[in-house]
Amino acid sequence: MVTPNTMTEADFAxxxxxxxxxxGSEWVFDQPADLNTYRDxxxxxxxxxxxxxxxxxxxxxxxxxxxxxVRAAGERNMPLYPISTGRNLGYGGSAPVLSGSVVLDLKRxxxxxxxxxxxxxxxxxxxxSYFDMYRHLQESGSKLWLDVPDPGWGSxxxxxxxxxxxxxxxxxxxxWEAVCGVEAVMADGEVLRxxxxxxxxxxxxxxYRMGIGPCLDGLFRQSTLGVVTKMGFYLFPxxxxxxxxxxxxxxxxxxxxxxxxxxxxxxxxxxxxMPGVGSPVLSQESPIAMAIVPEPDEMNRMVRExxxxxxxxxxxxxxxxxxxxxxxxHVRDRFAHFEGVTYHAEEPVRFPLTQAQLEKVQKPRYGIxxxxxxxxxxxxxxxxxxxxxxxxxxxxxxxSGKGVIEANRVMRQACKERGLELFMLAPAVTxxxxxxxxxxxxxVYKEVEKNRHLRQSIKExxxxxxxxxxxxxxxxxxxxxxxxxxxxxxxxxxxRVNEQIKDAxxxxxxxxxxxxxxxxxxxxxxxxx
Amino acid sequence: xxSVVVAAAVAALAFGVAQxxxxxxTGPTAPDLAxxxxxxxxxxxPCHAPNPGLAGTFALQHKxxxxxxxxxxxxxxxxxxxxxxxxxxxVAWMPPFRPTExxxxxxxxxxxxxxxxxxxxxxxxxxxxxxxxxLRSEGQ
Numbered sequence: 001m002v003t004p005n006t007m008t009e010a011d012f013a014x015x016x017x018x019x020x021x022x023x024g025s026e027w028v029f030d031q032p033a034d035l036n037t038y039r040d041x042x043x044x045x046x047x048x049x050x051x052x053x054x055x056x057x058x059x060x061x062x063x064x065x066x067x068x069x070v071r072a073a074g075e076r077n078m079p080l081y082p083i084s085t086g087r088n089l090g091y092g093g094s095a096p097v098l099s100g101s102v103v104l105d106l107k108r109x110x111x112x113x114x115x116x117x118x119x120x121x122x123x124x125x126x127x128x129s130y131f132d133m134y135r136h137l138q139e140s141g142s143k144l145w146l147d148v149p150d151p152g153w154g155s156x157x158x159x160x161x162x163x164x165x166x167x168x169x170x171x172x173x174x175x176w177e178a179v180c181g182v183e184a185v186m187a188d189g190e191v192l193r194x195x196x197x198x199x200x201x202x203x204x205x206x207x208y209r210m211g212i213g214p215c216l217d218g219l220f221r222q223s224t225l226g227v228v229t230k231m232g233f234y235l236f237p238x239x240x241x242x243x244x245x246x247x248x249x250x251x252x253x254x255x256x257x258x259x260x261x262x263x264x265x266x267x268x269x270x271x272x273x274m275p276g277v278g279s280p281v282l283s284q285e286s287p288i289a290m291a292i293v294p295e296p297d298e299m300n301r302m303v304r305e306x307x308x309x310x311x312x313x314x315x316x317x318x319x320x321x322x323x324x325x326x327x328x329x330h331v332r333d334r335f336a337h338f339e340g341v342t343y344h345a346e347e348p349v350r351f352p353l354t355q356a357q358l359e360k361v362q363k364p365r366y367g368i369x370x371x372x373x374x375x376x377x378x379x380x381x382x383x384x385x386x387x388x389x390x391x392x393x394x395x396x397x398x399x400s401g402k403g404v405i406e407a408n409r410v411m412r413q414a415c416k417e418r419g420l421e422l423f424m425l426a427p428a429v430t431x432x433x434x435x436x437x438x439x440x441x442x443x444v445y446k447e448v449e450k451n452r453h454l455r456q457s458i459k460e461x462x463x464x465x466x467x468x469x470x471x472x473x474x475x476x477x478x479x480x481x482x483x484x485x486x487x488x489x490x491x492x493x494x495x496r497v498n499e500q501i502k503d504a505x506x507x508x509x510x511x512x513x514x515x516x517x518x519x520x521x522x523x524x525x526x527x528x529x
Numbered sequence: 530x531x532s533v534v535v536a537a538a539v540a541a542l543a544f545g546v547a548q549x550x551x552x553x554x555t556g557p558t559a560p561d562l563a564x565x566x567x568x569x570x571x572x573x574x575p576c577h578a579p580n581p582g583l584a585g586t587f588a589l590q591h592k593x594x595x596x597x598x599x600x601x602x603x604x605x606x607x608x609x610x611x612x613x614x615x616x617x618x619x620v621a622w623m624p625p626f627r628p629t630e631x632x633x634x635x636x637x638x639x640x641x642x643x644x645x646x647x648x649x650x651x652x653x654x655x656x657x658x659x660x661x662x663x664l665r666s667e668g669q
Contacts, residue, residue, distance in 0.1 A: 029628060036618065037626060038627060057627075089624060094627065101531075105627065107627070131575075131657055134657065139661075289651065310632075352666075352668070354662070370656075375583060375587055387622070
């Protein structure tokens with residue numbers, strides 16, 4: 001059994017006793033069979049002494065219970081690790097960063113507190129999943145859409161706090177960007193509301209995000225500073241229609257200008273859905289893993305021989321059917337000068353969807369939660385070579401054609417040299433309207449030697465990306481210190497300021513120790529080791 | 530591209546199997562199985578419903594090559610201990626489910642549903658999206 005390294009066994013037992021008096025004994029888990037379900041199932045440390053394991057789990061049902069738990073933990077230096085639905089698979093799941101932490105499992109706090117149809121917003125608790133929220137909206141006859149990530153069992157709050165994303169319109173598909181209003185239990189047990197929530201009686205908590213003074217929402221993104229118990233979100237009023245279309249160009253040299261025009265169109269709000277940049281000629285082996293970008297002559301030869309486009313920009317439009325048709329016409333005009341350019345547009349989809357349409361569409365594009373994405377894993381993409389999970393590598397790269405090609409080549413070459421498989425490589429994922437992210441999915445197996453090699457390789461690739469100026473926006477717990485290390489400007493001032501804030505707000509260091517490379521004072525030296 | 534074509538062919542094969550078995554099950558669910566069916570619908574169906582393209586159904590079709598139904602709800606050979614093992618321990622990409630997601634009592638209800646005679650189980654559990662689209666179309 002793992003116990004917190006800050007506590008004696010007797011204090012730990014006494015602490016769990018106190019927790020049982022707060023939430024009821026059936027909601028405190030300390031037996032191996034139950035704790036087994038809290039392991040990070042895709043851990044790159046699986047079965048090794050360093051695997052990050054929970055010592056216990058506590059599942060409160062209310063804000064008052066969370067406050068009592070945090071106060072009791074503070075009195076005993078008991079490390080807590082809050083999770084929402086615990087489904088952040090590939091980024092840590094339901095396991096803590098500091099082994100021996102007590103997981104604060106917020107799944108039971110699963111109330112949709114408000115849906116405001118006129119304001120197009122909601123207020124929810126952390127245990128509310130995308131499935132739960134979708135059901136709530138549909139059963140209540142709402143006109144509002146939810147933006148969902150690929151797996152629908154995640155938490156609106158947890159996914160937003162880790163900067164997850166979906167596929168619908170800008171302003172909604174970056175889930176952190178759609179937050180309006182946070183309530184959190186701080187390490188001293190008191191409750192903070194951000195923005196207009198700090199003003200008693202305000203009706204504008206889900207309207208104006210900033211309130212007065214520094215915007216404190218940021219304290220709770222990927223952080224160690226509080227237990228978020230409520231969050232407000234903007235919701236997208238169901239549009240009249242959706243149009244999916246693409247522009248294909250046929251020369252290696254076209255990518256820079258293709259991306260420049262795409263950027264200008266997005267920044268100018270000519271389209272609002274999630275765009276994409278890919279390469280049909282380099283995706284022949286797998287539609288979700290771009291091959292290495294060859295030299296210009298070679299790529300242009302491949303294009304001539306296959307007839308496939310060198311590059312393809314995809315566009316999505318949500319809105320009145322007449323408006324999006326005109327927007328698509330404008331997009332076509334902007335690319336008309338490319339030699340040999342071709343266009344493709346799907347039939348516009350009108351809402352609400354029918355059963356027949358539902359079977360054909362990619363559900364997250366319409367805010368419909370599912371777990372269909374996991375089919376990629378069970379198939380091993382066509383080869384039926386299922387792994388035991390995967391981790392994500394997600395580096396922010398320059399939003400340019402040059403950035404896409406350079407990131408592709410560096411990542412492909414680095415993986416080849418280290419013998420790493422990739423079942424997904426997309427150098428230009430675009431949840432956010434102003435950035436490109438290089439996404440790579442790396443399969444994980446429950447084999448110690450493979451995992452040791454994988455960990456070493458990923459750390460080397462993190463450093464390599466850092467040398468190019470690319471940093472990950474999110475990562476699994478095993479790499480949080482290495483990723484934070486790469487953000488090193490001014491002798492790691494970013495981490496040092498985070499540590500100062502940590503010391504001020506959580507002096508005993510009881511909350512989420514080690515998350516994203518921020519450790520409490522007493523563990524800072526050894527980074528929790 | 531070849532591998533994708535193979536996958537599509539496997540999926541097409543699985544589709545035929547699942548459709549045939551799906552067709553065997555219609556009608557209402559016995560009242561004492563309703564809770565277990567609801568647990569299945571919420572937690573299992575998103576990957577294990579009869580749709581052959583879903584992760585769990587696809588994997589089990591491949592694993593058993595049609596010797597047992599690929600869709601869990603159509604199996605008649607499941608034992609409670611086996612179901613409980615996979616729910617609490619996971620397999621391949623399927624993670625374990627915590628007691629705050631599926632309680633021990635709900636797991637028992639799920640087991641009762643998955644081990645009941647087929648004719649008592651009624652029609653297969655609906656996927657959430659299908660149920661909701663149906664609901665909204667009825668309301669218009």
